Amino acid sequence: MSSEKKTDFHVVNHSIPRRDGRVKVTGRAQYVADLKLIGMAYAKVLRSPYAHAKIISIDKSRAEAHPGVYCVVTGYDLDGLNPYFGHAVKDHPLLAIEKVRYAGEPVAAVVAVDERTAFEALEFIDVKYQELKGVFTPEEAMAKDAPLLHERKFEAGALRGFEGDVTAGKGTNICQTHKIQWGDVEKAFKEAAAVVEGNYYFPMTYAYAMEPYVAVADVTDQGVNIYSSAQHPFMVRHDVKSIFNLPVSKVRLIVPFVGGGYGSKSYTKVEPLTAACSWKAKRPVKLQLTVEEAMLTTRSDDAYTWMRTAADTNGKIIARQAKIFMNTGAYAENSPLVVEKSTNRCVGPYAIPNVLIENCSLYTNTVPASSYRGFGCAQVTLPGESQIDELAAKIGKDPYEFRLANAAKPGEEFFPGMRPFDGTLKQDLETAAKAVGWGTPLAKGHGRTVACSGSDAGAYPLTSTAVRVHADGSVTIMTGSTELGQGSHTVLPQIAAEALGVPFENVNVVSSDTAITPYDRSTGASRTTTLMGSAVLEASEEAIQQMVVMAADVLKVKVEEIQKVRGGIRCGEIQLNWSQVISKFYALPDGEVIGRSYIRKSGKFAALPVFWEAAATGVEISVDEETGKITMEKLATVGDVGLAINPALAEGQDIGAATMGMGIGLFEELVYQGSQLMNGSILDYRLPRFSDLPKKVELHLVQNQDGVGPYGAKGGGEASLNSMAANIANAVDRAVGVRIRQAPLTPERVWRALRDKKSKMEDRG
Amino acid sequence: MKLLFQLNGKPRQVDCEAQETLAEVLRNTLNLNGTKISCEVQVCGACTVLVDGAPVSACTYLAYEARGKTVTTIEGLEKADGTLHPLQQAFIDEFAFQCGFCTPGMIMSAKALLDENPKPTRDEIIHHMDGNICRCTGYVPIVAAIQRAAETMSKESKK
Numbered sequence: 022m023s024s025e026k027k028t029d030f031h032v033v034n035h036s037i038p039r040r041d042g043r044v045k046v047t048g049r050a051q052y053v054a055d056l057k058l059i060g061m062a063y064a065k066v067l068r069s070p071y072a073h074a075k076i077i078s079i080d081k082s083r084a085e086a087h088p089g090v091y092c093v094v095t096g097y098d099l100d101g102l103n104p105y106f107g108h109a110v111k112d113h114p115l116l117a118i119e120k121v122r123y124a125g126e127p128v129a130a131v132v133a134v135d136e137r138t139a140f141e142a143l144e145f146i147d148v149k150y151q152e153l154k155g156v157f158t159p160e161e162a163m164a165k166d167a168p169l170l171h172e173r174k175f176e177a178g179a180l181r182g183f184e185g186d187v188t189a190g191k192g193t194n195i196c197q198t199h200k201i202q203w204g205d206v207e208k209a210f211k212e213a214a215a216v217v218e219g220n221y222y223f224p225m226t227y228a229y230a231m232e233p234y235v236a237v238a239d240v241t242d243q244g245v246n247i248y249s250s251a252q253h254p255f256m257v258r259h260d261v262k263s264i265f266n267l268p269v270s271k272v273r274l275i276v277p278f279v280g281g282g283y284g285s286k287s288y289t290k291v292e293p294l295t296a297a298c299s300w301k302a303k304r305p306v307k308l309q310l311t312v313e314e315a316m317l318t319t320r321s322d323d324a325y326t327w328m329r330t331a332a333d334t335n336g337k338i339i340a341r342q343a344k345i346f347m348n349t350g351a352y353a354e355n356s357p358l359v360v361e362k363s364t365n366r367c368v369g370p371y372a373i374p375n376v377l378i379e380n381c382s383l384y385t386n387t388v389p390a391s392s393y394r395g396f397g398c399a400q401v402t403l404p405g406e407s408q409i410d411e412l413a414a415k416i417g418k419d420p421y422e423f424r425l426a427n428a429a430k431p432g433e434e435f436f437p438g439m440r441p442f443d444g445t446l447k448q449d450l451e452t453a454a455k456a457v458g459w460g461t462p463l464a465k466g467h468g469r470t471v472a473c474s475g476s477d478a479g480a481y482p483l484t485s486t487a488v489r490v491h492a493d494g495s496v497t498i499m500t501g502s503t504e505l506g507q508g509s510h511t512v513l514p515q516i517a518a519e520a521l522g523v524p525f526e527n528v529n530v531v532s533s534d535t536a537i538t539p540y541d542r543s544t545g546a547s548r549t550t551t552l553m554g555s556a557v558l559e560a561s562e563e564a565i566q567q568m569v570v571m572a573a574d575v576l577k578v579k580v581e582e583i584q585k586v587r588g589g590i591r592c593g594e595i596q597l598n599w600s601q602v603i604s605k606f607y608a609l610p611d612g613e614v615i616g617r618s619y620i621r622k623s624g625k626f627a628a629l630p631v632f633w634e635a636a637a638t639g640v641e642i643s644v645d646e647e648t649g650k651i652t653m654e655k656l657a658t659v660g661d662v663g664l665a666i667n668p669a670l671a672e673g674q675d676i677g678a679a680t681m682g683m684g685i686g687l688f689e690e691l692v693y694q695g696s697q698l699m700n701g702s703i704l705d706y707r708l709p710r711f712s713d714l715p716k717k718v719e720l721h722l723v724q725n726q727d728g729v730g731p732y733g734a735k736g737g738g739e740a741s742l743n744s745m746a747a748n749i750a751n752a753v754d755r756a757v758g759v760r761i762r763q764a765p766l767t768p769e770r771v772w773r774a775l776r777d778k779k780s781k782m783e784d785r786g
Numbered sequence: 787m788k789l790l791f792q793l794n795g796k797p798r799q800v801d802c803e804a805q806e807t808l809a810e811v812l813r814n815t816l817n818l819n820g821t822k823i824s825c826e827v828q829v830c831g832a833c834t835v836l837v838d839g840a841p842v843s844a845c846t847y848l849a850y851e852a853r854g855k856t857v858t859t860i861e862g863l864e865k866a867d868g869t870l871h872p873l874q875q876a877f878i879d880e881f882a883f884q885c886g887f888c889t890p891g892m893i894m895s896a897k898a899l900l901d902e903n904p905k906p907t908r909d910e911i912i913h914h915m916d917g918n919i920c921r922c923t924g925y926v927p928i929v930a931a932i933q934r935a936a937e938t939m940s941k942e943s944k945k
Binding site: 278669 | 819822830863916927928
């Protein structure tokens with residue numbers, strides 16, 4: 022970390038141990054899975070065996086007669102509710118209504134005294150289906166005679182977070198389209214010195230948050246209370262309020278510790294169904310999915326990409342064109358935004374004068390796709406960064422040098438209309454290249470590569486917070502940002518402690534209770550440190566302003582005579598800390614001052630994206646040519662985070678993201694055979710394990726304080742995932758001379774590619 | 787049926803059903819929620835507890851099998867005076883968790899390793915821990931935490 026600037030911060034930019042350390046290592050941290058309410062019942066879900074079918078009838082009488090069952094809820098029992106939800110497109114019924122659209126879709130829920138009884142009663146529900154023809158790939162969904170998944174027209178969700186038309190529900194299976202264009206692509210490709218072109222496939226993947234989706238709901242005339250493992254409780258609140266036709270003030274979402282998110286717990290999942298169960302059963306209800314059920318709830322969009330990229334004789338990238346078809350599954354969820362993001366992210370962090378990207382996502386009879394760490398970026402960084410290497414090879418350039426020559430520069434408006442680039446890719450790439458030993462000799466069968474990512478991150482800037490300074494000088498931060506493990510309960514107090522000049526230990530966090538904590542749109546897109554961090558800093562400063570006025574009042578002097586010092590004020594010879602100011606103001610050693618902040622798309626956050634999330638990764642791999650197995654020899658991550666509020670946490674995000682990306686590069690893939698998900702279990706879905714750990718790992722941060730967030734910080738935590746699949750594909754090409762345009766690069770795929778290459782060479786020979 | 791066993795150093799007797807797993811009895815009957823349940827098929831290691839010192843997956847281990855045995859869960863590691871087990875402290879010091887859902891099982895598996903092999907090599911740690919999945923950390927800081935705890939424990943045993 023030699024590249025770090027020296028700073029004189031007291032609390033931020035220090036690797037302070039996590040605030041949630043002790044509760045998590047002693048087993049005392051409470052997750053929704055651990056929660057029990059008095060009188061709580063348990064729900065279990067009956068799921069469709071068919072991918073596409075009409076529901077002819079549901080007979081639930083035998084199940085309802087089963088001892089211990091309170092009620093059975095079906096799509097026929099939802100009169101009085103608006104049963105469709107979706108922040109982007111309101112296409113998702115909380116239970117199947119009239120038809121099912123994927124194998125695994127919830128059709129009915131049993132509410133019973135315990136989970137086992139609820140589970141037993143599922144088999145007594147008699148559902149008659151009439152099977153319909155299904156579509157499972159974008160190609161099938163676009164066919165002329167393709168059956169429609171959704172016949173009705175949709176309202177746009179109120180909180181989409183992007184502009185543009187709703188394409189869904191207009192008589193085709195198209196869920197969303199998006200297009201960006203500048204320059205003259207046709208002309209540029211005609212004039213190009215070199216062009217590479219290819220088709221790529223990025224697989225469906227499963228985030229595997231180890232805590233599966235879970236909610237506890239209690240619906241009474243007082244309102245709807247829900248404990249949930251949701252990343253974005255305020256977004257869920259909006260869906261629930263619409264379903265129950267209630268004012269916002271009567272819906273309360275509470276999120277305790279969350280057992281992993283990675284985007285998979287973004288937006289609404291099991292909350293509406295759990296609430297409907299409580300509404301029918303007239304008691305609190307817990308719905309805890311199994312991992313197998315979670316795999317039938319959300320996945321990432323798989324993407325079929327055709328891309329071509331052109332360079333001129335000077336080694337300058339002059340054009341890129343792509344057509345992407347994404348498989349969105351049965352419901353839109355957040356895929357419309359994934360489509361927009363993946364379109365933008367095709368440009369990569371490169372300054373390209375001629376660009377045309379067209380993207381289209383299709384409804385299919387598969388598990389609904391939605392956000393997944395870095396949404397949309399990994400899907401197009403596989404083709405994007407693969408073609409950088411392919412193009413470099415074609416014009417005889419070193420791929421690292423080629424990247425350096427074309428990467429967006431600090432302050433460059435490389436994406437028309439967007440915020441100028443706020444990262445330092447040259448330094449990121451240099452650091453990654455050095456870490457993997459670029460230019461040093463390499464053993465036979467080994468390949469070494471670097472790749473980078475720069476994505477429009479931060480989602481939408483709408484964030485508020487309250488920082489309460491108490492009369493004893495301690496502080497409570499009220500934040501709608503959820504602690505998913507990323508460390509917000511540690512980073513936010515660091516920022517408040519730095520700003521207020523109080524000890525870190527005295528700053529506490531209350532988070533993610535929509536009845537108590539001020540509004541925050543979401544906890545995702547790497548936005549918390551930048552947006553909520555800025556809000557906490559502003560609210561702390563606002564509290565200081567108030568306390569300066571209070572000090573003037575107690576000291577009976579003019580406000581201008583009060584001088585701010587660290588942790589308090591000075592006026593002539595008198596020095597008071599915040600505790601003394603507040604206690605003197607109220608004439609009692611109690612009471613508080615509330616600092617506030619409202620952040621919106623304005624001022625320094627007027628330009629989108631909120632920030633460019635920049636990172637580089639470097640790998641060295643070896644390939645066993647007999648088996649096709651790839652071994653990770655080295656991995657380096659470089660997070661370009663502006664200023665790491667907590668460097669250890671920032672590095673932890675990078676290695677975590679890179680490991681997920683490595684999993685997709687090497688073996689993670691959800692596999693459909695016809696209508697059925699074939700590997701919908703952790704027994705069959707291969708995840709990175711200890712034994713997959715790269716032999717050598719280096720974690721680096723680039724800290725140029727160039728972010729829009731507090732003290733020059735900006736977000737991290739997604740970008741190291743994005744480039745990993747491409748990095749592995751490029752490294753395999755450099756190691757053994759085969760170009761694989763599909764992830765994961767399983768031993769079988771590598772072996773087959775090697776065999777094909779060998780047979781071609783033999784044909785020639 | 788009655789189940790009598792040693793739990794975190796104290797004898798406990800509870801009623802359990804024949805089909806109940808040890809994880810169900812710990813979580814539902816005894817309210818010891820530190821033992822987490824994730825995959826339910828003995829793949830992820832989140833539910834790891836020690837039975838007579840050996841790591842078992844409580845999600846698939848029948849509670850009745852623990853009769854007369856000694857069971858240690860994550861709740862049994864902290865001393866009465868609040869001192870953490872060296873592994874717990876090392877997990878904090880090395881930032882070896884994020885969401886924390888795998889952490890109790892991870893620490894219990896690591897404890898089984900260090901109890902048997904106080905000075906494991908990196909390869910031995912990786913081999914022993916391969917049945918515990920973490921989705922957040924990329925495993926790097928967990929290996930470091932286990933190495934750090936091993937050093938601490940070896941220093942303590944020399945005192």
